[in-house]
Amino acid sequence: MQPRTQLAKIWDTHVVADLGDNAYLLHVDRHLLHDLGGSRGLLDLKQRGLAVHSPQLTFATPDHAISSAPGRIGTSAVGIDLLRALREETRAVGIRLFDIDEPGQGIVHVMGPELGLSLPGCLIVCGDSHTCTHGGLGALAFGVGSSELAHVLATQTIVQRRPQAMRVSFEGTMPVGVTAKDLILRLIGEIGAAGGTGYAVEYAGSAVRALDVEGRLTICNLSIELGAKMGFVAPDDTTFNYLAGRPFAPKAAIWEQAVADWRTLPSDPDARFDRELTIDVASIAPQVTWGTSPEHVMAVDQSIPDPTTIADPSRRGGIEAALDYMGLQPNQPIIGTKVDWVFIGSCTNSRLSDLRAAAAVARGRKVAEGVRAWVVPGSEQVKRDAVAEGLDRIFLAAGFEWREPGCSMCLAANGETVPRGQRSISTSNRNFVGRQGPGARTHLASPAMAAAAAIAGAITDVRRMENA
Amino acid sequence: MMEKLTALTSVAAPLLRANIDTDIVIPISRMVGNSTRGSLGQWCFSPLRYQPDGSENPEFILNRAPYRSAQILITGVNFGCGSSREAAVWALKEMGVRCLIGSSFGDIFFNNCFQNGVLPVVLDRATVESLAREVEASQGAGRISVDLNELTVTAPSGTRHRFAVEPKRRQALLEGLDEIAVTLQRAAEITAFQTEDRRRRPWVYSR
Numbered sequence: 001m002q003p004r005t006q007l008a009k010i011w012d013t014h015v016v017a018d019l020g021d022n023a024y025l026l027h028v029d030r031h032l033l034h035d036l037g038g039s040r041g042l043l044d045l046k047q048r049g050l051a052v053h054s055p056q057l058t059f060a061t062p063d064h065a066i067s068s069a070p071g072r073i074g075t076s077a078v079g080i081d082l083l084r085a086l087r088e089e090t091r092a093v094g095i096r097l098f099d100i101d102e103p104g105q106g107i108v109h110v111m112g113p114e115l116g117l118s119l120p121g122c123l124i125v126c127g128d129s130h131t132c133t134h135g136g137l138g139a140l141a142f143g144v145g146s147s148e149l150a151h152v153l154a155t156q157t158i159v160q161r162r163p164q165a166m167r168v169s170f171e172g173t174m175p176v177g178v179t180a181k182d183l184i185l186r187l188i189g190e191i192g193a194a195g196g197t198g199y200a201v202e203y204a205g206s207a208v209r210a211l212d213v214e215g216r217l218t219i220c221n222l223s224i225e226l227g228a229k230m231g232f233v234a235p236d237d238t239t240f241n242y243l244a245g246r247p248f249a250p251k252a253a254i255w256e257q258a259v260a261d262w263r264t265l266p267s268d269p270d271a272r273f274d275r276e277l278t279i280d281v282a283s284i285a286p287q288v289t290w291g292t293s294p295e296h297v298m299a300v301d302q303s304i305p306d307p308t309t310i311a312d313p314s315r316r317g318g319i320e321a322a323l324d325y326m327g328l329q330p331n332q333p334i335i336g337t338k339v340d341w342v343f344i345g346s347c348t349n350s351r352l353s354d355l356r357a358a359a360a361v362a363r364g365r366k367v368a369e370g371v372r373a374w375v376v377p378g379s380e381q382v383k384r385d386a387v388a389e390g391l392d393r394i395f396l397a398a399g400f401e402w403r404e405p406g407c408s409m410c411l412a413a414n415g416e417t418v419p420r421g422q423r424s425i426s427t428s429n430r431n432f433v434g435r436q437g438p439g440a441r442t443h444l445a446s447p448a449m450a451a452a453a454a455i456a457g458a459i460t461d462v463r464r465m466e467n468a
Numbered sequence: 469m470m471e472k473l474t475a476l477t478s479v480a481a482p483l484l485r486a487n488i489d490t491d492i493v494i495p496i497s498r499m500v501g502n503s504t505r506g507s508l509g510q511w512c513f514s515p516l517r518y519q520p521d522g523s524e525n526p527e528f529i530l531n532r533a534p535y536r537s538a539q540i541l542i543t544g545v546n547f548g549c550g551s552s553r554e555a556a557v558w559a560l561k562e563m564g565v566r567c568l569i570g571s572s573f574g575d576i577f578f579n580n581c582f583q584n585g586v587l588p589v590v591l592d593r594a595t596v597e598s599l600a601r602e603v604e605a606s607q608g609a610g611r612i613s614v615d616l617n618e619l620t621v622t623a624p625s626g627t628r629h630r631f632a633v634e635p636k637r638r639q640a641l642l643e644g645l646d647e648i649a650v651t652l653q654r655a656a657e658i659t660a661f662q663t664e665d666r667r668r669r670p671w672v673y674s675r
Binding site: 040225 | 484487491495496497545546549552557572573574580647648651652654658662672673674
């Protein structure tokens, strides 16, 4: 038998029908719904007189449009309406909803892995581009639009074109102060925001093997910022140890059967990839973005790029526009750039390990005068776990705001915005124009870097902080 | 039911900035809610189209005649990257855009276009840039024609460029096919798959 990639193995397992021309009808094992698009999909189906095909494989939680303020105070009228509709429509068709204040509620890409809903080898979709996150467990997971979402609800399948296979090997030992977020940002900087378009990316190498599951989820989360709709990691004992005992993970004999199957998922040693690259992680410094695309990224100790050195006019124009929007000057150090807002949260970096890393920097220090710093845990469970180990008290004592779980200021769908012209350092995934609010300026970085900026009041190199 | 598309001749607006993401195409604040569809066109590209005070940005190409009536956009690399929001395509369509010509597109956006009767045409970057130059040289007067039957883009100069579209997608656009209805014809196959799969991978179904 031909050696196969993990992509091929998972893909082939899900083929309901080969539609020709590289298109396939694939079975969907898990469909996650959220408040922004979930009720609309269910209402679309109802309007067309169609039934939900497999409600038992569909799970819902509110995350995008709800306020992250204590008591969810300030949820907009639209947000309240979306929440009500999600409750009503999921109840009507028997879809399990993890509601506010209930363990299981959270950002879909945090709660899925945490509950053991997301499993290796599963095909997972959600109406959200960061669904690639679940690849951290060895799943094939990707975001879909509203039409595809309705198709999945009605048929439990999706029509997809098979992507090409790319393997990125992160080799070596991560230097102190460097995190999973820095690895993936560095990759995006190297091959660009369209470098992964048309590919499913497998992240491999000794640095990925050494990462815990939460770090792997962070890496896979940014696959879409590389242009790759899906990215994943081979499941291993780290994965199985993470999943064992989770509420929706298989139990007893079925668990044993599942693990035996999951051990066959990794790419065969001689499997062929359409593109391969290797990144030496020892050379990576903490990363921070300077522009309006995740590819506009630099090592924190470097200088802001100079567009006049770029020959390609389209790229040069893009850099000029980005610097103008960001209010930055070429050739200046990025360290020392004053920040107004700090956002620690999002499906990229809101898990317990992220909050621990930020708290380690914040402990015993104070948020700089004039800076507003938010910590928004990724899920109700993360919040409870963090409180149990006292992280909330560390943040509060340092002057951070400790908020309720959800997407919050990552995309400002709930109206929580960075004011126009103000500068934010954020642990999220997109520094797009207006992403955190009209005219808001966003710098992406790791949780430790964001916490360090909160303390310094400016972008700083976390490696230079004592006891960080 | 999807709106059909066969051929189109229109003013084309060059928008060659790289990495125009779907947050720019339609900002989140304009699309949140189950009843925003139908009011999205006026907010399409709003970060580029309007000034902070709400007035039109006269520099932005779609605020200028004749580009204001463009049904075709000539786009930069990686147009439509980022968020999966299908509202980006709805907003473009509400604004009157039915075709985009670019060298690469965000993958989810690309799929969403086909679901809504909007045709993303992929041509090599040099050709895309030459189309933009021709249009600009004519100050927008030169029309571009796109023909999905012939699979050609005709430049204002009359030069014809061939493009490829996956046959099934082409057929769906030409006929306005509904993908859900097509798949539901395979309901028995889906049931058979799940029955067999439940035996093969019980952990997917049990808990």
